[in-house]
Amino acid sequence: MAELVIRGGTVLTARGPERLDVRVAEGRIAELGPALSGPRELDAGGCWVGPGLVDLHCHTREPGQEWKEDLQTACLAAAAGGYTAILAMPNTDPPVDRGVVARQVVQRGEQIGLVEVAAAGALTAGRLGERLSHLDELWEAGVRVFTDDGDTVTDSGVLRRAMEYLAVRGGVVAQHAEDPALSAGGHLHEGSVSSRLGVAGIPREAEEVVVGRDLHLVRLTGCRYHVQHVSSRGTVELVEAARHSGLPVTAEVTPHHLAFDETAVEDLNPDFKMYPPLRTAEDRTALREALDRGTIDVVATDHAPHARQEKEVPFEEAPRGVIGLETALSVTLGVIRDPKLVFDRMAVRPARIAGMPSQGRVPEVGSPANLVVVDPDRRWTPATFRSKSGNSPWKGVELVGRARFTLYRGRVTWEDS
Amino acid sequence: MRNLLSIRDLDRVRIEELCSLADEFLAVMRRPIPQVPALRGITVATMFFEPSTRTRLSFERAARGLSADVMGFQAAGSSVAKGESLKDTALTLRAMGANIMVVRHGSAGAPKRVAEWTGCPTVNAGDGANQHxxxxxxxxxxxxxxxxxxxxxxxxxxxxxxxxxxxxxxxxxxxxxxxxxxxxxxxxxxxxxxxxxxxxxxxxxxxxxxxxxxxxxxxxxxxxxxxxxxxxxxxxxxxxxxxxxxxxxxxxxxxxxxxxxxxxxxxxxxxxxxxxxxxxxxxxEAGVAVRMAVLFRLGAGLKGEAPHG
Missing domain, CATH: 3.40.50.1370 (Aspartate/ornithine carbamoyltransferase)
Structure with a gap:
């Protein structure tokens, strides 16, 4: 495999940021040092060099909904966004509730070879919330995170059994927290905007009552628990209290919840429709602060592609979800400028939660060359996407900061031109 | 006035102006021949994606009172039942020569989307629980x-x-x-x-x-x-x-x-x-008169424009 040198960047080492060049050979970091040279040199001037990003929450839509996205386009989008690994959500068709489906997703990712693709497994068979999925098969297929994402496991008995089953193995139960009786018919945050527009809302409590219940079950079972796409101040407080009492709880926030609040929905543009909905400015502030102090561990995209014809309809008829793989880094850089925190929340911690040992590693000699070179000052405006779908709230919006190079197993998978 | 999508688009002066115009049209409605030629040659499309009798008929009565042509449909029995999108329905009506869109829809914001897609003056005839x-x-x-x-x-x-x-x-x-x-x-x-x-x-x-x-x-x-x-x-x-x-x-x-x-x-x-x-x-009765005033205001600016190719 070709050897290359990343020159002139600031490397986020275990000791902190250092001006170092990085020699990459045989898919690994071969040398860190000043003034290295090689047959191919990547200009990292003005850039940060750190572990490739890891997305804990990505809807790749394959198998079954390839008109929205497939693994090829999802991986292209991920590499362009600075990612070297993604966790594919199991709400495919068929869903990832059997080992064979998980293996298929992972193998397809290997064939594509642009990022490491891990599959999250469904908690319940068919994602119907009624009985457990084939947890053993899934575990043997390498699945470490289990979720019915898109839906909540509402049956407390089923969730308890899943947690008991996975606790002994160290698996993670990840919850899409949405009490369907409280969110039914809702399209945006229940508050002043929904009231003014006469569109049924989704109260914060739809999320908070689920997280509250789940934390009791975590206390009962000892299972690792991860809250997906936290949207409210109340959820932050629940997670914080659980963490203080020693429960094995982690949480993620999406870039759109960091960037926007409910007022962004006033025009009823379907590219701002997602679950959980954008909440108030106060909630957004709470999310940013929680991310900063680490109560929220991870920025995860909830990349949810939908085809143009599906989103080119009135707001209430549009499916939920926005894409995010190609913009997440830029948006996060708008919120946290400290490179150490950015890499911690977007690479180190998500890799740890997902159980991906060759990802999220601080650059050191011998470690796998899954790296991103980030230009924090690069200005760009998303217009088209590598993703098959364009349902992004940042279409036509100028962003600052972008991946200049992404390297996966030592190979350049993205180069900003 | 380019569209009437929300009452928020109108300040007090605009509301008063439309009401005094409506007063004149009320007088027209009470004439033996309740019609003026104000919008002759203009076509008003009434796109009703929700069951409605009174509002649709009121708009049609208002359009005819201004000598405009009317193309109308209700969602039941239309191509919408065959899965045609709102966008295609609106663009189709425009291609058939509709100049003003009157839209009733169950989803908030739908008339605004129609206005954006067609570029035609659009009246919100009720969108979800949002505006009327x-x-x-x-x-x-x-x-x-x-x-x-x-x-x-x-x-x-x-x-x-x-x-x-x-x-x-x-x-x-x-x-x-x-x-x-x-x-x-x-x-x-x-x-x-x-x-x-x-x-x-x-x-x-x-x-x-x-x-x-x-x-x-x-x-x-x-x-x-x-x-x-x-x-x-x-x-x-x-x-x-x-x-x-x-x-x-x-x-x-x-x-x-x-x-x-x-x-x-x-x-x-x-x-x-x-x-x-x-x-x-x-x-x-007031409803017909104010709808005449609204269509008149939206349509007057269209007179003399070339028909859509």
């Missing part, structure tokens, strides 16, 4: 004809405000015109967050009756889930329904309004519905 601006203009016009002005007029809007586009538009129109508005409903029928609304709120109609100039009754919208959040429709009728006894407690000059269709025996008893102080039919 021509109804608010009709109500304002009917009240102006009754009272001369709305400044200081005390209005209670009673009933299912939560699911009512009429209430959302009326609150804005009435308060812009100087009236004070109280929303009267059991809490589940109120919008969950009234921050920024220029209104008072009560759940006791009986406490207010002596001090009201107008009681504006809303239908309990069973099709939008209005009835499922109430213990029972009978209890609602007993607490919030307007009967002769409650009407008798109101000042002698006070009037009753309703956007129709009425549920006789629920929010209004038959004797009140047929009472001379009930303005329901005045509102209907």
């Amino acid at each position: 601006p021509t109804q608010a203009l009709a109500d304002t016009f009917a009240l102006l004809r009754r009272f001369g002005r709305l400044d200081g007029i005390r209005i209670a809007i009673v009933g299912d405000v939560r699911h009512s586009r009429v209430a959302r538009s009326d609150v804005e129109a009435f308060t812009r015109m100087g009236a004070s508005v109280t929303l009267v409903a059991p809490p589940p029928l109120l919008p969950p967050d009234l921050t920024g609304w220029p209104v008072a709120v009560s759940d006791q109609l009986d406490d207010l009756l002596e001090e009201l100039d107008v009681v504006y009754l809303l239908r309990v919208q069973t099709e939008r889930g209005g009835a499922t959040v109430l213990p029972s429709v009978e209890e609602y009728a007993r607490r919030f329904g307007l009967d002769a006894h409650r009407l008798g407690r109101m000042p002698d000059h006070a009037v009753v309004m309703h956007p129709g269709p009425m549920n006789r025996g629920v929010e209004i008893t038959p004797d009140v519905a047929d009472h001379p102080r009930c303005l329901v039919l005045d509102q209907v």
Whole structure:
């Protein structure tokens, strides 16, 4: 495999940021040092060099909904966004509730070879919330995170059994927290905007009552628990209290919840429709602060592609979800400028939660060359996407900061031109 | 005026101007030949994606009163049933020569999307529970004809405000015109967050009756889930329904309004519905006149434009 040198960047080492060049050979970091040279040199001037990003929450839509996205386009989008690994959500068709489906997703990712693709497994068979999925098969297929994402496991008995089953193995139960009786018919945050527009809302409590219940079950079972796409101040407080009492709880926030609040929905543009909905400015502030102090561990995209014809309809008829793989880094850089925190929340911690040992590693000699070179000052405006779908709230919006190079197993998978 | 999508697009001066124009069209409607050639050659498309009789007919009557052509459909039986998108339906009507779009849709914001996709002047004829601006203009016009002005007029809007586009538009129109508005409903029928609304709120109609100039009754919208959040429709009728006894407690000059269709025996008893102080039919007549005014304003700018190729 070709050897290359990343020159002139600031490397986020275990000791902190250092001006170092990085020699990459045989898919690994071969040398860190000043003034290295090689047959191919990547200009990292003005850039940060750190572990490739890891997305804990990505809807790749394959198998079954390839008109929205497939693994090829999802991986292209991920590499362009600075990612070297993604966790594919199991709400495919068929869903990832059997080992064979998980293996298929992972193998397809290997064939594509642009990022490491891990599959999250469904908690319940068919994602119907009624009985457990084939947890053993899934575990043997390498699945470490289990979720019915898109839906909540509402049956407390089923969730308890899943947690008991996975606790002994160290698996993670990840919850899409949405009490369907409280969110039914809702399209945006229940508050002043929904009231003014006469569109049924989704109260914060739809999320908070689920997280509250789940934390009791975590206390009962000892299972690792991860809250997906936290949207409210109340959820932050629940997670914080659980963490203080020693429960094995982690949480993620999406870039759109960091960037926007409910007022962004006033025009009823379907590219701002997602679950959980954008909440108030106060909630957004709470999310940013929680991310900063680490109560929220991870920025995860909830990349949810939908085809143009599906989103080119009135707001209430549009499916939920926005894409995010190609913009997440830029948006996060708008919120946290400290490179150490950015890499911690977007690479180190998500890799740890997902159980991906060759990802999220601080650059050191011998470690796998899954790296991103980030230009924090690069200005760009998303217009088209590598993703098959364009349902992004940042279409036509100028962003600052972008991946200049992404390297996966030592190979350049993205180069900003 | 390019579109009429929300009553928020209109300030007080604009509302007054449309009402005085409506006054002239009201006179036209009462002529032996109730028609003027103002929009000859203009085609108005009435796109109704929700069942509607009165609003659609009112717009069509208004368009014909201005000598415009009308192309209309209701969703049932149209290509929408075959899965055609709103966008394609709107673009198709434009390609057939429609100049002005009148859109009724179950989803908030749909008329605005039609305006964006077609570039045609668009009137919101009711979108979800969001806005129904021509109804608010009709109500304002009917009240102006009754009272001369709305400044200081005390209005209670009673009933299912939560699911009512009429209430959302009326609150804005009435308060812009100087009236004070109280929303009267059991809490589940109120919008969950009234921050920024220029209104008072009560759940006791009986406490207010002596001090009201107008009681504006809303239908309990069973099709939008209005009835499922109430213990029972009978209890609602007993607490919030307007009967002769409650009407008798109101000042002698006070009037009753309703956007129709009425549920006789629920929010209004038959004797009140047929009472001379009930303005329901005045509102209907005012509706045609204000829709003529709105179409005239939107259409006048189109005269002389080349037809769409």
